[in-house]
Amino acid sequence: MTDNSERRLGVYICYCGGNISDYVDVEKVADAVRNDPFVAAARTNMFTCSDAAQHDMITEIQEKKLDGIVIASCSPKLHLNTFKAMAERAGLNPYQYTQVNIREQCSWAHTHSKDAATEKAIRLVRAGIARTALMRPLNRLRVDTTPSVLVIGAGIAGLRSALALSDMGISVFIIEHEQQAGGMVGRLGKMFPNGKKGSDLINSLLNAVKRRENISLFTSARLVEKNGSVGKFSVKISTANGDIISLTVGAIIVTTGFTPYQPSETEFGFGLNGVLTLPEYADLLNHANGSLKFNCRDVNTVSFIYCVGSREHLKENNAHTYCSRYCCTAAVHAALQAAEVKPDIQQYHIFRDIRTYGKYEVLYEESLKRGSVFLRYEESDPPQVTSRDGKLQVTVKDHLTGGDEIEINTDLVVLVTGMTPTANSDLVNILKLPIGKDGFYNEIHPKLKPVETVIDGLFIAGTAQGPKTASESVASSMAAASKVAGLLLKGYIDLEPLVARVDASLCTWCGACEKACPYGAVQHLHCDGKEIAGIDPVLCKGEGGCVPVCPYNAIEVEGYTNKQITSMIDALAREVA
Amino acid sequence: MLKTNPAFAASVKTASNFNAAACINCGSCTALCPLGVDLHPRTLFRYVLIGAEEKLLENTSVIYSCLLCRMCEDNCPADVPIAENIRSLRSYINRTRFGLMKG
Numbered sequence: 001m002t003d004n005s006e007r008r009l010g011v012y013i014c015y016c017g018g019n020i021s022d023y024v025d026v027e028k029v030a031d032a033v034r035n036d037p038f039v040a041a042a043r044t045n046m047f048t049c050s051d052a053a054q055h056d057m058i059t060e061i062q063e064k065k066l067d068g069i070v071i072a073s074c075s076p077k078l079h080l081n082t083f084k085a086m087a088e089r090a091g092l093n094p095y096q097y098t099q100v101n102i103r104e105q106c107s108w109a110h111t112h113s114k115d116a117a118t119e120k121a122i123r124l125v126r127a128g129i130a131r132t133a134l135m136r137p138l139n140r141l142r143v144d145t146t147p148s149v150l151v152i153g154a155g156i157a158g159l160r161s162a163l164a165l166s167d168m169g170i171s172v173f174i175i176e177h178e179q180q181a182g183g184m185v186g187r188l189g190k191m192f193p194n195g196k197k198g199s200d201l202i203n204s205l206l207n208a209v210k211r212r213e214n215i216s217l218f219t220s221a222r223l224v225e226k227n228g229s230v231g232k233f234s235v236k237i238s239t240a241n242g243d244i245i246s247l248t249v250g251a252i253i254v255t256t257g258f259t260p261y262q263p264s265e266t267e268f269g270f271g272l273n274g275v276l277t278l279p280e281y282a283d284l285l286n287h288a289n290g291s292l293k294f295n296c297r298d299v300n301t302v303s304f305i306y307c308v309g310s311r312e313h314l315k316e317n318n319a320h321t322y323c324s325r326y327c328c329t330a331a332v333h334a335a336l337q338a339a340e341v342k343p344d345i346q347q348y349h350i351f352r353d354i355r356t357y358g359k360y361e362v363l364y365e366e367s368l369k370r371g372s373v374f375l376r377y378e379e380s381d382p383p384q385v386t387s388r389d390g391k392l393q394v395t396v397k398d399h400l401t402g403g404d405e406i407e408i409n410t411d412l413v414v415l416v417t418g419m420t421p422t423a424n425s426d427l428v429n430i431l432k433l434p435i436g437k438d439g440f441y442n443e444i445h446p447k448l449k450p451v452e453t454v455i456d457g458l459f460i461a462g463t464a465q466g467p468k469t470a471s472e473s474v475a476s477s478m479a480a481a482s483k484v485a486g487l488l489l490k491g492y493i494d495l496e497p498l499v500a501r502v503d504a505s506l507c508t509w510c511g512a513c514e515k516a517c518p519y520g521a522v523q524h525l526h527c528d529g530k531e532i533a534g535i536d537p538v539l540c541k542g543e544g545g546c547v548p549v550c551p552y553n554a555i556e557v558e559g560y561t562n563k564q565i566t567s568m569i570d571a572l573a574r575e576v577a
Numbered sequence: 578m579l580k581t582n583p584a585f586a587a588s589v590k591t592a593s594n595f596n597a598a599a600c601i602n603c604g605s606c607t608a609l610c611p612l613g614v615d616l617h618p619r620t621l622f623r624y625v626l627i628g629a630e631e632k633l634l635e636n637t638s639v640i641y642s643c644l645l646c647r648m649c650e651d652n653c654p655a656d657v658p659i660a661e662n663i664r665s666l667r668s669y670i671n672r673t674r675f676g677l678m679k680g
Contacts, residue, residue, distance in 0.1 A: 301583050344591070346583035346628065368598045371590065373626045395578075400602050400623045404632075406579045 007133045008040040010066040011125065012057060014048035014073035016103055023107040025118045029072065032122045032576065038133045040064055048073050054086045061090040068096040068135060070128040072121065074103040093137035095497065095559065100128035119576045126571035134564045138497040141537050145231035145488045146250040147171060152223060152427070155183020156198075156470055157462025157477035158255035159205040162215050164481035170488055171214045173247055175221040175237050181206060183257050184463075185470050187279075189286025192333040193360060197286075198470070218245075226252075226430050229538040230457030231493050250488040251457045253480045254433065254441060255473075258419040258463040261309030261320065267415075268305050269385025274392050274412050277308075278331060281414040285334055288341050294412055299345070302338060303394045303410040304331050305383055306351040310418035313379065322438050324418025324467040329360040331416045332367045339370040347372045348408050350383050350396050375399075375406070385413050419467040431458060432520065440466045451480040455519070456538075459483055498559040499540035500547070506554035507532040513546035513555055522546060579629040586628035593665035597622035599655040606649035606659055614639050618649060618659050625666070633666065634674065640666050 013030045015021040026044045034042040041064055045053040048071055061069065069092065071083050076099040084094040102121045110117035147170050151158045154176035162172040180186070181202075188198025209215050220240035227234045233249050260279050263270035270277075274294060276284070281302075284294065292299045306328065312319040328351070335347045349372055356364040368374070375398050377383055383396035394408045421439035428435065434454055436442040441460045444452045451459045461480040462473040487493065500521070502513075509531035514522040521539035525532050533555070535546075544557045556562055589595050600619055607617040616639045624632045633640075643663045650659040671677040 344587050346581075346586060348581075348627070371586075371598065375627070398579075398623070398627065401579070401620055401627075401629075401632075404579050404629075406581060406627060406629070408581045408627075409583075 007038040007068060008064065008066050009038045009129060009132055010057065010061060010064070010069045011039055011042040011129060012048055012053075012069065012071045012073075013042070013044045013102075013121075013125065014071065015044060015046045016073060016107075017047055020073070020103050020107045020121075023111050023114050023117045024102060024121045025114065026121075028118055029102075029121045029125055033125055033129065036126065036129060038129060040066055049079050049082055058086065058090040061087075061092060067092070068098075068132045070098050070100060070125065070132050072100040072102045072125045072128065075101050075105075093139075095138040096132065096135050098128040098132045098135070100124050122576050123572045123574070126574060127568040130567040130571040131564050134561065134567060135559065138558060140494040141497055141499075143229075143231045143493045143495060143538055145491060145493055146248050147488050147491070148173065148247070148249045149484050149488070150175070150223075150233070150235055150237075150247065150249040150252045151255060152252065153177075153183065153255040153257055153462070153464065154181035154217060154219070155255060155257045155462060155473075156185040156202065156205070157257070157464075157473040158183070158253070159202070159209060160474045161253055161255065161461060161477035161481040161484075163205065163208055163212070164478055165484060166212045166215050168481075168485045168489065169214075170250075170485060172212075172216070173237075173249065174209070174215065174217045175223060176217070176219045177222050179220050179240075181217060181219055184260075187283075189282060190333075190337060191470060192329055192363060201470075223427060223430055229536060230487070231538075233457065251459065251484045252431065253459045253461055253477070253484060254427070254431065254464055255460075255462040255477060255480075256422055256424060256427065256464040258440075258467065259422045261324075261417040261420050263308055263415055263417065268308060268383070269387070269392070269413060270415060272385065272387045272392065272413075273390070274387075274410075275385060275415065276412060277415050277417045278327060278334070279417070281412070282330070282334060285337050285341070288337075290341065292338060292341050292345070297411070299338075299342070299411045301346045301348070301408070301410045302335070302412045302414060303348040303350060303392075303408050304335070304414045304416050305385070305394070306331065306349065306354075306416040308415040308417050309420065311352065311379075318439075320418060320420060320438070322418075322467060323355060325355070325472075326467060326469045327416045327418050328355045329357075329363060329469070331414070332356055332360075332363045332372075334414070335367045335372050336363060336370065339367070339372075343370075348394070348410070349374045350377055350394065351375070352377060352379060419463055422464070431455070433458070433460075436466075438466070440464065451476055451483055457487065495538060496542065497537070498542040498557065499537045500535045500542065500544070500555050500557050502533050502535055503554045503556070504530075504532050506552045507550075508552060508554075509533055510551060512549040512551065516545040516549045518543070518545065579624075579627070579632055581628040582630045583628050585630040585633075586625060589625050589665060589669050593668055594658070595625065595662050595665040597626060597657055597662055600657050601655050603654060605652050605654065609648045609652055611646065611648060612642060612644065614642060618663070621666070622657075622662060634670070637670055637674070640670065 013026045030042045030044050087094050087097045106121050151162050151174045154174045165172050185198040186202035191198050224238050225236040235247050265271050269275045310324040386393050392410050398406050434442040459480040461477040519539050521536045523534045525534040546555050602619050645660045647660045
């Protein structure tokens with residue numbers, strides 16, 4: 001620990017143009033700390049983040065030879081990096097800077113009492129001073145990165161992201177556990193909105209992949225091992241002929257897709273002759289060849305039942321409570337295709353809500369014009385499917401005739417089935433993939449970090465993450481590709497040095513810290529005949545879960561050492577005159 | 578229990594300009610009808626769309642009591658050709674039930 005007796009700190013209190021000063025007497029705060037130990041300068045600014053204020057602070061840091069600064073202003077989420085960069089421009093180590101939040105955590109929270117808010121601000125600033133006084137200069141951890149990526153799953157999302165990465169000069173290894181690349185889209189015929197065949201789309205992607213020298217595609221291949229961390233993962237894959245190949249990649253994208261919902265026996269008559277799932281019906285249409293036949297008989301009437309295996313409110317734990325997004329539009333598109341083949345076909349859509357959202361609403365309108373009839377059912381009163389003399393009947397209540405019960409004689413019943421997550425425990429265990437409540441892989445934030453996972457360098461895209469249409473899958477795969485390129489093209493990554501460290505002289509290796517760490521950053525080391533814990537600073541996020549569980553106080557997190565925390569508590573508790 | 582007869586829906590639609598796909602079931606037509614008929618045009622058209630022929634024939638007298646004043650049609654927010662649809666239904670009934678307009 002640095003000897004702090006000679007510290008010279010600058011303390012700057014911000015008015016935030018009234019946001020803070022309306023409730024905190026900022027001049028009083030500056031006066032209260034001006035003569036505290038280690039404080040060499042204390043002043044206020046109307047807007048500390050303004051160029052002029054930053055300029056003045058830099059001048060003061062250099063003239064008074066300050067070796068650390070405390071800025072009491074807004075949340076660090078807003079301006080931590082602003083002031084870190086300013087400290088660097090002034091020649092200071094950026095980790096000799098503490099931001100104290102006296103806006104969100106003080107002035108905005110305590111508008112009822114100016115005195116109390118001011119007193120709290122003084123205590124918070126003193127704690128910031130105490131922490132900074134014990135801060136030692138730190139350098140960011142620089143990690144070299146390998147310009148290659150592993151894509152798991154060669155469906156439309158995996159192939160498209162591979163091509164995008166290849167275009168940016170990053171080598172790509174794609175592994176696909178099936179014998180054939182292409183995934184779900186590869187088996188599809190005409191798809192909405194432009195009627196291009198899924199198999200054609202996949203073939204064009206596969207042809208492009210074949211022409212790239214920097215893409216290697218392994219089919220019948222699986223990931224068997226992963227070590228290392230962001231920038232330099234060591235992975236092992238097993239190939240079709242049983243070989244194990246070792247690769248080093250800078251990042252991993254998981255595009256393992258979905259599994260179509262398989263209705264249970266007797267669910268809406270599933271199992272009866274003529275009751276199909278949407279993928280089965282799509283296949284029938286794909287091979288229609290000018291006439292729509294099922295088991296050699298003409299199909300004159302089709303009844304669709306929507307939301308099968310989606311939007312369930314069952315009490316069971318594995319209920320699929322989500323909307324599968326693609327199925328309404330796919331079913332309506334299938335109806336249009338059938339009307340193309342057989343213009344006088346009668347089609348009944350028995351739905352809960354039609355979600356042909358966005359640009360696909362026109363397909364719904366078109367299908368209405370082509371004679372599709374839509375009948376809404378309540379979840380509590382679902383349609384019944386029965387079979388009599390080899391003919392299918394669907395019974396449903398029609399709201400629009402005032403609740404009349406209607407029996408539809410139909411040649412086919414199409415269950416509009418949704419998407420379910422693909423269970424892949426091996427992959428989840430190897431990659432430590434985070435799984436959401438719905439069973440799909442989880443991003444960090446659905447809007448702000450939509451393809452990132454809590455594991456640095458591990459990205460998810462496509463329907464592995466949740467139900468998506470093919471175009472949404474590709475959009476997310478492109479997002480993942482651009483995040484990977486942003487990570488790897490520079491050649492290195494700078495990581496925060498505020499990570500845990502182990503005092504080897506105190507550690508006896510009990511393993512408690514290893515269990516407490518959610519990031520797998522604790523390693524079991526053998527050092528000079530002694531077993532100790534070691535921290536991989538690249539994996540560590542400085543989260544601190546390991547610190548309180550250590551029975552010997554052998555672990556500390558840089559920037560938040562026990563000594564710093566204790567001195568901050570002392571400073572907070574000191575009486576305000 | 579209403580039984581659907583797809584052939585019925587198809588034959589009404591193909592034999593005439595019957596078109597009620599745009600109907601949004603708002604009920605303006607019923608509210609504006611000067612005759613105050615028991616049956617709503619929207620319900621009548623619904624029977625055709627789902628193919629409930631029996632139900633339509635049960636309401637033959639309603640279909641013929643319409644004045645074709647087009648009050649409903651002028652005010653239909655979805656531009657459904659209501660009066661023309663009523664004429665189509667009459668034509669269907671004339672053909673199939675009364676044996677008129679053969680050939």
